[in-house]
Amino acid sequence: MRMSQLFLRTLRDDPADAEVPSHKLLVRAGYVRRVAPGIYSWLPLGLRVLAKVEAIVREEMAAIGGQEVRFPALLPRDPYEATDRWTEYGDNLFRLKDRRGNDMLLGPTHEEMFTLLVKDLFGSYKDLPAVLYQIQTKYRDEARPRAGILRGREFIMKDSYSFDVTDEGLEQAYQAHRAAYIRIFDRLGFDYVIVKADSGAMGGSASDEFLAVLETGEDTFVRSPGGYAANVEAVTTVVPDAIAFDGLPAAHAEQTPDTPTIETLVAHANAAFPRDDRPWTGADTLKNVLIMLRHPDGSTEPLAIGLPGDREVDAKRLEVQVSPAEVEPFGEEDFARYPDLAKGYIGPGVLGTENATGIRYLTDPRVVDGTSWITGADVHGSHVFDLVAGRDFTSDGTIEAAEVRAGDPAPDGSGPLELARGMEMGHIFQLGRKYAERLGLQVLDENGKLVTVTMGSYGVGVSRAVAAVVEGSYDELGIVWPKEVAPFDVHLVVAGKAPELFEGADGIVADLEAAGLDVLYDDRPKMSPGVKFKDAELIGVPTIVVVGKGLADGVVEVKDRATGERRDVAVADLVATLTA
Amino acid sequence: MRMSQLFLRTLRDDPADAEVPSHKLLVRAGYVRRVAPGIYSWLPLGLRVLAKVEAIVREEMAAIGGQEVRFPALLPRDPYEATDRWTEYGDNLFRLKDRRGNDMLLGPTHEEMFTLLVKDLFGSYKDLPAVLYQIQTKYRDEARPRAGILRGREFIMKDSYSFDVTDEGLEQAYQAHRAAYIRIFDRLGFDYVIVKADSGAMGGSASDEFLAVLETGEDTFVRSPGGYAANVEAVTTVVPDAIAFDGLPAAHAEQTPDTPTIETLVAHANAAFPRDDRPWTGADTLKNVLIMLRHPDGSTEPLAIGLPGDREVDAKRLEVQVSPAEVEPFGEEDFARYPDLAKGYIGPGVLGTENATGIRYLTDPRVVDGTSWITGADVHGSHVFDLVAGRDFTSDGTIEAAEVRAGDPAPDGSGPLELARGMEMGHIFQLGRKYAERLGLQVLDENGKLVTVTMGSYGVGVSRAVAAVVEGSYDELGIVWPKEVAPFDVHLVVAGKAPELFEGADGIVADLEAAGLDVLYDDRPKMSPGVKFKDAELIGVPTIVVVGKGLADGVVEVKDRATGERRDVAVADLVATLTA
Structure with missing residues (x-):
């Protein structure tokens, strides 16, 4: 892709409403552009990164047998009424009426619709288990949309749903998703923790959250030296041993x-x-x-x-x-x-x-x-x-309602808890039979008896992940993309205005592309090398190739965006070096 | 893909609300599923076809220098107010309010947003020309959603916009799109016509529509033996020669x-x-x-x-x-x-x-x-x-308001007009400076003077095209996909229940997949061959391979879905035969 033809304008100044690095950098480097609060457009560079993140998610979902479908975003009210979510979502739900006055909504998540689809097409235990997923645009009317695409009102999510007859089947689907999510977030390359998201105190089912570790994150979580991690909501207090009453003074x-x-x-x-x-x-x-x-x-x-x-x-x-x-x-x-x-x-x-x-x-x-x-x-x-306690008074039970503090003992006994902040990137949840019961999803079991299906619900914030990658990988000059999600493999800069340089660069770009590398080619003829370098650092492609004076001697400079390391490479060796 | 694991249930009966073949077949064969009037989900097979259509559109847009972006579907009112479309769209526009009471809409098309984006980032004639496009979900609250995905309320469109300083530039961008659309619709393989969509009588700019020729289409168009084609709205009447008054009787x-x-x-x-x-x-x-x-x-x-x-x-x-x-x-x-x-x-x-x-x-x-x-x-x-006329009375001018009839003389002089019906699949339109004027999109020209940009707007109905392909290619047994958009290359059916057949088929599938073919493998162990064949005809993959009794002799049957032609092929030659 020639930069002279790319729809891109890098900006010198941070957007006025930007507070977090990913928001500033993704706008300045021309990846996204704001349309309304919490609502963004994807520009060509951004769309390339988004496609790479989506591809990773698709690969890992396919690896656990997930089948891709796509639901509409505009949905009828009835199914959400049946599960009370039409009301429970409160102001977070975008509601509208169609021309006939029917109530509709913009889907914030699709449990109801997947449940109804499976009910619609499946009828026997033989049809199960099934894992269905979509990568699709979702809507939530956040009270405080912020941080660019990190918390938008229109955003892209991968949501999947598992359908099983038995609890063991659900547990398997849940663990398969957990493993797939670990692979997804490992590949995306940002620092994350898996935290228990529900203490189970009120009979809730298993649930884990995948949080990107971010100072600017909205969620507080705790972790221990031994690896325990939990949402603050899910932290269980370490209960001290009871003390014998003997010898205690009277009240x-x-x-x-x-x-x-x-x-x-x-x-x-x-x-x-x-x-x-x-x-x-x-x-x-x-x-x-x-x-x-x-x-x-x-x-x-x-x-x-x-x-x-x-x-x-x-x-x-x-x-x-x-x-x-x-x-x-x-x-x-x-x-x-x-x-x-x-x-x-x-x-x-x-x-x-x-x-x-x-x-x-x-x-x-x-x-x-x-x-x-x-x-x-x-x-x-x-x-x-x-x-x-126990001698002079008793209570009706215990409750985990007290604040958690750094230094509190960790439930895994490995030492004091540390408090940190994160942003939810994935969430896996054993729904159990709640939705299937509400919407009547039953299948015939081996004995010809109708049984209610048990479900899991699993989400990845796909557009949000693009921001999380940046939050985890930038420096004072700009973004530093990990290889697997970078918009291009190589950013080639012509440093100079001599026609020979451009001719040489044309040939080098052709060679690199023939070798399967995606090249962003800064062929802008009148731009100074300084401006081009700045753009390259800001945009953050992992490898920067500079075609300059050395070309006369058959040499170009290869710079690693992450480390800043530079070295001269013979043009003849360039493809081999960059594909090694 | 093993059919035993595919999320698919073919249906014997046509859906009750279906009138047109594509609607019936796409639902029965498990490509799409209705969620609400005019609102459909894409099931795994459908999503594969959709992805292929999208890929064709992307390739042809890239070939004319189009750059892909993606706008949100949820949009603020203001830009659409500036062009009066907030009102002009009437009941066709989905309108809603967010939690703060701001008016928003679901984008029916994005002229305003692209205009503002270019205004936002570009400032000089040097930045132009530019062609930007997106493949994105659009919303129109049709009074009469019908025919499944042929006319939906939520649908996928490719919309592109060209930006030029000069009228000649616009004409070039327009012609480039026209050529790209011809390539797109040729590759999709259904019968279509390009019709003039605007007579220009009221000063409108050039506009062509690409109509799929469909008996069940909503638009009437005319065509002549010589190749003239036009929307009924755009047909120009052949004006007879004036007659001399001499000798005409008195009134x-x-x-x-x-x-x-x-x-x-x-x-x-x-x-x-x-x-x-x-x-x-x-x-x-x-x-x-x-x-x-x-x-x-x-x-x-x-x-x-x-x-x-x-x-x-x-x-x-x-x-x-x-x-x-x-x-x-x-x-x-x-x-x-x-x-x-x-x-x-x-x-x-x-x-x-x-x-x-x-x-x-x-x-x-x-x-x-x-x-x-x-x-x-x-x-x-x-x-x-x-x-x-002209002697006893005169009028204030002429108007093209009379009905057009089959047999009327064609404007190109090639003979009588024929009337036919079609469905709009693409529309290209020289917008000119209307949107740029309303939204203030100006750039500096070579003399440093601000000039208003001239624009083109170009659409392809991507999800609708999936239905149009089916309308153009089906028989009494089911869908007959053209190769380029088929969900799979090969549908392999095991005809029998002997374990040897499945073992043999496993190997054949592996070989075909290794050769780069996408195989839908009907490995369902207990299904009768008759049911499997029916499903294969209904689903419509171009090539059906039957692994049956002949396998013992190293032979399988290869059936062409379109022609029904069958022939025996040695297993050893199968890859070569199918990739030829």
Whole structure:
């Protein structure tokens, strides 16, 4: 491809709305161009990279027996109504009406449609297992589209779905996808982690997320020295051993006026009731937080959460735990309905289904039997000290709602957890029979009995992956494409304006192309070498060949974009060198 | 690809909503599946054919220097507002609002977006010419989606746009596209015609349509023995020579009671005023039709059209002629405002800007000077005979609004016109500077002066072409794919259940695939040969290889799907035979 004919204008300045490197570089180097918030066009260079990423995904899907289909993006409402997602997606769903007034939507993901297709065409266990996938344009009306194609409102996804009769079949399909995703992301070459995406606490099925490790990522995850990794939502707390009650001091209530917060309580405790060996800290206190749950049927239920006073409730972790109920605040009028709750001084004495308020009371897993706490005495201005879990109070169970912190012990016992940020690039999920049940996907089993099919759902953010590759591979000069997804193999620059150089370059390009290499040929006759070099660094093709003065001696310069290493290569050896 | 693993179920019955062969066959043979009216999914076989059509289009676009990009389908309103198309598209446009209440649309075609992209990145005449294209999903909310993927609401199009400084440049880009389209449609292998799509009467630029010749097509076109072809809207009437006035009888009014229609008038004329040499026919009468035009600014204007009484006004031809005005009926209240109009007996005596009504009067091109007519005398129950055009009346001009009929003389003088039906597969259009003006696309010319760019717009219905290929190539057994777009090269059927046959077939398939052939391998172990053969005929792969009893003698049967011709081929010669 001759650059004089390529539809490309590199830009000197970062786009005004760009914050992350991939967004800045992909726009500046002419790969994508913004049309509207979160909506981008692919320019010729970008489309080439996209095609390479798609090819990798197709190869790895074919390798696990995936069969490609393509659904429309414009979909009828009914199937999404049957699974409640027409409503559940809320503002994230693009909805519209056709000319006859029928409700339609732009597909955010296609579980319903694949389920119906298989129901439509398959009827027997002999037809299964099946893995179907598509690489297709998806739509989500993100509240905060950002970072260019890293989080768009129109984007390209590979979504696949597995269909099996047995749970073992689903597990196999799931593991096959997991292995395929590892190959895909290894080939794409950016740093990623596989994190557990669901703690399973509420009966959820297995789910792993593939996160690109990115400082600017939207998801926080944890990892341990031993290789454990999880979404913050899925982190399980390491439960300390229970402590024997023998010899623990008896609980005693103390006057603690004006200490409705942990901070004021700890200060007061250290001043009025100092401990010999070490000062009191928030970790010695048991904080009791009240929330209101709203269940899908509209009913509400109060919930009390007891956790060490030095930790906050993590809203996302709590959400996952109480889902499908939603979390609402416990307001003044709610407090008014429970006169036994002494706000700021609430303790386990009144919490729990067996106690005065009857409010369900769940505690952090660290609140094991034998741990001693300073906590509310259920009287304004008073706390109880040395209140021992299991001896002096019990809860209705535990809940993983406390924030996770760097340094917390890792569940795999390999040391302290590290917190990092990432961006979801893939997600694999054992759906089980939920969609098949809602949409009536059954097949006849070996005994002629109708059984409900079990499904898996698996996604790769294809357009997003293009940005993730850049996030993982750039420098101050521009993009540094890994070989497998680079738009071209070689970027050949003519450094000079002498006709002989262009003639020589023409021949070299022809030779390289004949050898199967894709060459971006900077044949622009009047552009200075400096500008051409800058463009080459910005565009980021892995190998840059400079045809300059050395050509008279039969030599060109070969530069490795990633390392910056340069060497002279005889023109006669060039093809062999570059295809080696 | 092993058929035992292919996501495919062939169907015995035609889908209930299918009327045309391609719709029936593509659904029955498992290429596409309906999701909603005019909205289809592509199954694995269909996606393979689609990919082949896309590859042909890409190759031919690359050959004329087209550069591929990809725009989003979800677009902001503003650019389409600037060109009035937000409104002009009417109900055909899918409109929606995003979560912030912004108006958006699903792109029906992308002139605006390409214009803005080029404006965004280009600034000099040196950047031009440029041809950009995309193969992308488009949306039109058709009033009557029909015929499966032949006329869908979500469909795939190749749309390209050329950008030039000069009219000569546009003409070159136009001719290059015309040649590329000929190569594309030749390779797709269905019968097509290139028809003039615009008569140019209203100052429109050059435009050709590529129509697949289909009995079930929606467009009527004409063609002549000499190769002239045109859309009915674009047919130009052959204008007869003027006739000298000398010796023509003088006009005379006659009583013609109760003859408000051409039929009653002709009957009365033949009864009361018979002509010596031949009877009067509708062709001897001049019918005057009144319509009301509504201009884009909302104002209305009456228009009278005079045409031979044996022809009706063709609504589509009229529409093109009066565009951008719209045609509305001339109602009772309109007649009431013109007391000079004697309904049923209206003649040129009161029509025309110079006459009593002042209504603009346009006549059919056949109403040349010297032609004699029976027409209304502007008095109820009376007609004028021998009223001679140019002598007794004149009009304000001519209009191409009369219906075109088979047998009409062709404009190229080669004989009578034939009428046929077709389906638009491609359309090339010289847009000129309309979009560039509306959206401000200017570049600096050689003298540093800003000039407006001139554009062309070119489309190919890619998904529709898949159906057109089938319409042009099927028989009572199923689809008959041309080689270049077939989903596979070879369909290998094992006819029998003996394990040796499958072992032999495995080896043959491996050999064929090693030779670069795509093989659909019907390895289904329990299916009867009859069912397998039926499926093979229905699916329509060009070459069917049957591995049966002859295998013991080292022979397989090779059947040509198109001709039905069968011959035995030695296994050892099979690769050579099929790759010859």
